[in-house]
Amino acid sequence: MNNDIKNVLIVGVGGQGVLLASEVLSETVMLAGLDVKKSEVHGMSQRGGVVTSHVKFGTKVYSPIIPYGQADIIVSFEQAEALRSIEWLKKNGLIATSRTRLVPPIASSGKFFYPDDPIAELKTKVSRVIALDADKIALELGNSRLVNILLLGVISGELGFDITILNDAIKARVKPKFVDINLLAFAKGQELAKESKTVSA
Amino acid sequence: MKNFLSGNEAVARGALEAGIRLAAAYPGTPSTEILENIADKFPSIYSQWSPNEKVAFEVGIGASLGGARTLVTMKHVGLNVAADPFMTFAYTGVGGGFVIVSADDPEMHSSQNEQDNRFYAKFAQIPFLEPSDSQESKDFVKLACEISEQFDTPVMLRMTTRISHSKGIVQEGEPIEPSAAGFKRDMNKYVMILSNARKRHAVVAERLEKLQKYSEETELNFVEDNGSDIGIITGGIAYQYAKDNLPEADYLKIGFGFPLPINKIRKFVDTHKTTLIIEELEPYYEEQIKAAGINIEGKKYFSNLGELSPYKVALGLKEAGIIDKVAMAEFEPEQLFPRPPVLCPGCPHRAPFMALKKLKVPVTGDIGCYTLAVLPPLNIMDTCICMGASIGNAIGMEKVNPDENGTAAVIGDSTFLHSGITGLLDAVYNKSNITVVILDNRITAMTGGQHNPATGQTLMGEKTKEVNLIELCKALGVESVHEVDPYDYQATLDVLKAELKRPGPSVVITNKPCVLMPKRIMGKPYEVILDECNGCSACFRIGCPAISTSTELTKRNRPKAVIDPLLCTGCSVCAQICKPEAIVLVEESVVVGK
Numbered sequence: 085m086n087n088d089i090k091n092v093l094i095v096g097v098g099g100q101g102v103l104l105a106s107e108v109l110s111e112t113v114m115l116a117g118l119d120v121k122k123s124e125v126h127g128m129s130q131r132g133g134v135v136t137s138h139v140k141f142g143t144k145v146y147s148p149i150i151p152y153g154q155a156d157i158i159v160s161f162e163q164a165e166a167l168r169s170i171e172w173l174k175k176n177g178l179i180a181t182s183r184t185r186l187v188p189p190i191a192s193s194g195k196f197f198y199p200d201d202p203i204a205e206l207k208t209k210v211s212r213v214i215a216l217d218a219d220k221i222a223l224e225l226g227n228s229r230l231v232n233i234l235l236l237g238v239i240s241g242e243l244g245f246d247i248t249i250l251n252d253a254i255k256a257r258v259k260p261k262f263v264d265i266n267l268l269a270f271a272k273g274q275e276l277a278k279e280s281k282t283v284s285a
Numbered sequence: 286m287k288n289f290l291s292g293n294e295a296v297a298r299g300a301l302e303a304g305i306r307l308a309a310a311y312p313g314t315p316s317t318e319i320l321e322n323i324a325d326k327f328p329s330i331y332s333q334w335s336p337n338e339k340v341a342f343e344v345g346i347g348a349s350l351g352g353a354r355t356l357v358t359m360k361h362v363g364l365n366v367a368a369d370p371f372m373t374f375a376y377t378g379v380g381g382g383f384v385i386v387s388a389d390d391p392e393m394h395s396s397q398n399e400q401d402n403r404f405y406a407k408f409a410q411i412p413f414l415e416p417s418d419s420q421e422s423k424d425f426v427k428l429a430c431e432i433s434e435q436f437d438t439p440v441m442l443r444m445t446t447r448i449s450h451s452k453g454i455v456q457e458g459e460p461i462e463p464s465a466a467g468f469k470r471d472m473n474k475y476v477m478i479l480s481n482a483r484k485r486h487a488v489v490a491e492r493l494e495k496l497q498k499y500s501e502e503t504e505l506n507f508v509e510d511n512g513s514d515i516g517i518i519t520g521g522i523a524y525q526y527a528k529d530n531l532p533e534a535d536y537l538k539i540g541f542g543f544p545l546p547i548n549k550i551r552k553f554v555d556t557h558k559t560t561l562i563i564e565e566l567e568p569y570y571e572e573q574i575k576a577a578g579i580n581i582e583g584k585k586y587f588s589n590l591g592e593l594s595p596y597k598v599a600l601g602l603k604e605a606g607i608i609d610k611v612a613m614a615e616f617e618p619e620q621l622f623p624r625p626p627v628l629c630p631g632c633p634h635r636a637p638f639m640a641l642k643k644l645k646v647p648v649t650g651d652i653g654c655y656t657l658a659v660l661p662p663l664n665i666m667d668t669c670i671c672m673g674a675s676i677g678n679a680i681g682m683e684k685v686n687p688d689e690n691g692t693a694a695v696i697g698d699s700t701f702l703h704s705g706i707t708g709l710l711d712a713v714y715n716k717s718n719i720t721v722v723i724l725d726n727r728i729t730a731m732t733g734g735q736h737n738p739a740t741g742q743t744l745m746g747e748k749t750k751e752v753n754l755i756e757l758c759k760a761l762g763v764e765s766v767h768e769v770d771p772y773d774y775q776a777t778l779d780v781l782k783a784e785l786k787r788p789g790p791s792v793v794i795t796n797k798p799c800v801l802m803p804k805r806i807m808g809k810p811y812e813v814i815l816d817e818c819n820g821c822s823a824c825f826r827i828g829c830p831a832i833s834t835s836t837e838l839t840k841r842n843r844p845k846a847v848i849d850p851l852l853c854t855g856c857s858v859c860a861q862i863c864k865p866e867a868i869v870l871v872e873e874s875v876v877v878g879k
């Protein structure tokens with residue numbers, strides 16, 4: 085396996101904005117002059133199913149799929165989905181997740197159960213977890229749709245790119261009207277990541 | 286210029302750079318975005334949705350014979366529908382370059398089977414090109430056009446979901462101005478009566494010999510020599526999975542997949558200590574390689590079921606003794622609840638299925654969003670084979686096994702227009718006692734909201750005539766045609782009950798649009814008055830994502846219901862079936878609430 089490849093997995097539920105996050109990340113890699121591939125399967129996923137987006141970058145990327153156990157970072161928009169995704173996580177990998185809780189109808193049927201506290205469960209297994217009320221923070225910033233860029237801000241320090249490049253990628257990928265507010269969300273995410281480090285240290 | 290494109294976006298760009306003049310398709314995952322991108326970004330190319338793949342293909346033939354470079358796209362099963370013109374167009378050959386995109390769906394992410402359409406190219410004796418990333422997806426469109434014109438043959442561009450929906454960096458080239466050289470009348474070539482067709486079959490055989498030679502020489506089938514004694518023969522996405530695992534092996538990468546470069550393969554095998562075939566789905570290369578007397582393995586190590594992946598390829602390589610160990614995941618997978626796709630909150634398909642469930646009749650089904658009704662908790666649909674099949678299935682079932690309560694066939698508007706009309710004609714002609722329920726949400730929803738002949742708009746955004754489904758059914762000879770409001774549960778139930786019992790064929794058409802597309806429809810939300818809710822769970826059983834269990838329990842410890850006001854569209858169906866009348870409009874609750 086190529087050693088310089090970095091793998092980021094972004095997961096959520098249909099309609100949560102998973103795809104914009106992976107677009108901005110991929111744009112960043114292009115601006116940095118590296119190779120990048122991204123893979124996601126749409127289709128049925130639009131109707132409330134799980135959405136996963138694989139982003140791989142480095143000097144030369146072959147397949148667009150992250151093998152199990154190889155994700156450096158997992159970004160999750162939903163807490164149970166974060167738990168579901170750990171099969172992909174590398175030893176010492178980071179999971180940044182929103183505390184958003186989306187209980188599907190099937191979990192009201194009595195046959196299946198949504199875990200009481202997926203994040204607590206996650207923390208018993210994975211050492212590096214950042215969980216935050218992303219929906220609430222995004223709303224405070226002015227728009228619930230900012231969750232994706234906020235979470236991108238949270239993991240930005242781990243990507244190894246200059247922050248200015250990430251900002252440029254946001255400017256390139258977000259509609260002009262929303263650039264400022266997205267940059268704000270991005271900065272907020274960086275700040276929260278720093279805070280969570282000092283807390284867990 | 287460099288751009289970050291999906292395989293489908295790259296094919297669209299490739300169409301521009303190849304000078305494609307006309308592009309036609311019927312939507313189908315994973316192919317749909319090709320035409321959407323062409324219509325959206327490159328309006329210099331005339332593009333259209335046809336009612337089905339067969340028509341799209343025939344429109345394409347016409348354009349090609351008119352001397353224009355032509356692109357026709359479809360999902361793998363779409364080629365079954367278009368197989369009739371496809372097989373004979375292989376005989377006539379083309380005018381302008383003709384490229385047929387077949388987007389296969391290994392793993393069946395959104396399909397009813399995972400047939401391997403590489404065999405279709407061999408079946409029709411036409412060449413196919415197979416890209417392994419976005420760059421090749423773009424480049425191969427133009428190459429396919431050139432090969433098509435050089436050898437006078439349609440050419441297949443075989444994509445798969447992983448190629449169509451993955452993105453990579455693409456170096457873009459210069460567009461060619463689309464043109465149409467004009468139709469050159471040639472009855473011997475284009476009129477396939479038997480005397481001509483026999484001659485053309487001989488032409489196909491001759492052409493195959495030339496293509497064989499081309500396959501041996503073309504750079505589309507290239508050897509990557511890294512000085513290894515391990516050789517891998519592969520193509521498409523499997524090439525990338527192999528490279529992930531064995532970057533230093535030697536490769537014979539197949540980009541031109543029919544006919545195969547058998548001599549090149551033989552030489553490659555002869556010069557390596559070990560050679561393996563890594564291909565996704567069926568042993569397409571392998572069968573032909575073995576038939577040529579070259580004894581190397583492939584499917585012995587790499588399953589023909591589902592998609593391959595870097596991990597599956599690693600497992601196969603280990604079994605073949607090429608690598609020692611497979612990297613394992615650090616963390617055990619979690620056994621969690623599934624998250625299957627569901628009918629949206631407010632979906633107009635919901636209540637008709639609730640009614641059919643209540644009526645306990647056999648329900649032959651079809652393909653569209655409404656197929657989701659087969660999943661729990663609705664669990665109502667007894668068959669799903671292919672587009673349009675519901676009607677024929679119901680006719681046959683009713684003939685041998687008439688049900689006194691009736692037999693229902695359920696089909697969407699786009700699917701009915703795709704291939705349901707002839708089924709309904711059969712029902713009339715053969716005096717069938719079935720009821721066809723057309724769930725007319727005025728969009729092709731399942732594939733992401735494409736227009737169709739019932740929506741009044743073309744792919745390129747022009748207004749056009751809307752087919753009148755009621756008049757159409759009447760014209761076919763159905764005497765009992767009813768329109769119902771699917772948000773009125775009782776009325777829907779009553780009409781269905783009466784029509785199902787009526788002798789002779791009947792049609793019930795629902796008349797409410799999709800709540801998501803083309804625009805999102807949000808009404809005033811409903812809420813549950815917890816004091817009134819008796820925990821009967823009737824509303825849970827309609828499978829609405831806006832309704833879930835609340836933390837509050839009844840005296841008998843049953844969870845009460847709660848409605849998410851952000852998801853509820855106000856369709857009111859749950860309120861209509863709530864016996865204790867605990868579900869009310871949000872603003873009314875202030876008045877009603879005690």
Ligand SMILES: Cc1ncc(C[n+]2csc(CCOP(=O)(O)OP(=O)(O)O)c2C)c(N)n1
Nearest residue numbers: 313363652653654697698699700729730731
């Ligand atoms: C031959 C074939 N072509 C295309 C598809 C992809 N496909 C599945 S369902 C569907 C159309 C669904 O539209 P409609 O019948 O209007 O139902 P809706 O999803 O809107 O409820 C399409 C195009 C397919 N499965 N088979």
